[in-house]
Amino acid sequence: MPIVLIVAETQPDGGLRKASLNALTAGAQLAKAAGAELHAVVLAKDAGAVAAQVKDYGVKVVHAGSAAHLEHGLAEALAPAIADLAASIKADWVGAAATAQGRDTLPRVAARLNAAMATDVTGFTGSGADVAVMRPMWAGAVIAEVKLHTPVKVFTVRTTEFPAAEKSGGGEVKAFAPAAPKLPTKHVEFKEVKSARPNLTEAKVVVSGGRGTKGDFKEIEALADELNAAVGASRAVCDAGWQPNDLQVGQTGKVVAPQLYVAAGISGAIQHLAGMKGSKTIVAINKDPEAPIFQVADYGLVADLFKALPELRTAIKAAK
């Protein structure tokens, strides 16, 4: 039986990255289409606890690879471990969430397996050996159907397109010890951008600010807190250093699809729309009635955000 192997990612704090649950759903969909069984792999200094967690999400086998050199998630450390495992279990597909680590590592895995790779997969089509993947190109202006012709196929998935996997019975955990390669790269430090707000890619509501804020995010943050929302930003805001890079929504930043996306002072360049047009409801607040953001907004309000946002916050508080 063919095998789909999904790489479940551990975070710097040692826990399972939630995006991996979305990747497991993609893996299950692919396994169904391809008539394959679903395996997962967890790699960490000590992979046991996360592997024990992952085994409950509809996977047949979780491979738990524990070794000291895996601690910081370097691509040069992870890739040989994943590729060697894929070769030994004869995996046909190797996938992961298109997180920073997934994007960093999976092409290196593909190189070791001499495999073709598709990034940011949004769906699968066809069945058996003939499965093709769907993925966005040109900042999402185009959806491409792509076929991979190598014996092993590698992919990352756009997590907003797949719901998080739900617990559905336990698989088996198989521990293994990846050999330590000579690493040409050294981890120096990880500086976390700390925030008490929900994670941008996981939040049900996102309030984003653009150039129109002129760098003043007080009202954006106040509305976000009223709605228990994450804060997002346009490229201009991050380029100017007004907000951390990690908050950028768009083609080359984070892709989000919350229940409610509020864009304040964002004109709506196609590169920004690429990161949020999958949101269920979009609200745009902008002084410029011609701003392109209004073309994708369900509700548009032509107004000064510094006046509209406090009013909106008060009204929402009263209406809740």
Added chain:
Amino acid sequence: MKILVTAKRVEDPESKIKVKPDGSGIVPEGLKYKINPFDEIAVEEALRLSAAHTGDVVVVSIGTKDVHEQLRHALAMGATKAVWVNHTGALDQLAIARLLQKVVEKEKPDLVILGKQSIDDDQNQVGQYLAEFLGWSQATFASKVEALDSDAEKNKQPGLKLTADKKGLTVVREVDGGLSTLECSLPAVVTTDLRLNQPRYASLPGIMKAKSKPIEELTPAALAVDVAPKLTVTKLSSPPARKAGIKVADVPALVEKLKNEAKAF
């Protein structure tokens, strides 16, 4: 320090991309072309590093003769010489990385800097493939601690820093949840994120000088790389368009819609 950079020819990011009715490609009429914006950042970073540590910057592009436009752009910015891999037709990331690997083995740079992704394919793979094929250290999504309006940026300081013994490179990377710092031993492959630098404009003397700089021509056959595609795009389609929404008159009207129509809270 010799640095190799890439300059892919892509559609202008401001272009409106439309799919042909039969799904076989995009409508070419009215499109303008540019150097991939992430590659332009790679060229800029290489120029800053070479200014600080002396050495040549070699720019590579793969495609038809049209890519000379992008190579000349990088030469006008200040690159020393260009390598053109002459090829007509689609290439997948595996083939591109194999071609670059051969060019790297020929040119023997200390560092390769590429855009983290090209804005047409949006694959984000070639740098990583290349690093693995070469067996080199990699640092993807390179950024800079200082903001783009900082003095360090105004003074054209490189964001990538050589270590004291000059055998390594310290790279700050944009990752999920914050910034990660790696130390790569050279030679290494670095891919650029948006905020590594603000690329310079080519000066008029730069543009004049670029005209006489050499462009070396190579082919996949001469590099002994099989470029038969292992990834094929079988069909293109337009994503479902969002239904046009409405404009609301004021905040109370917006709250009413959000509460009763969208049930957003």
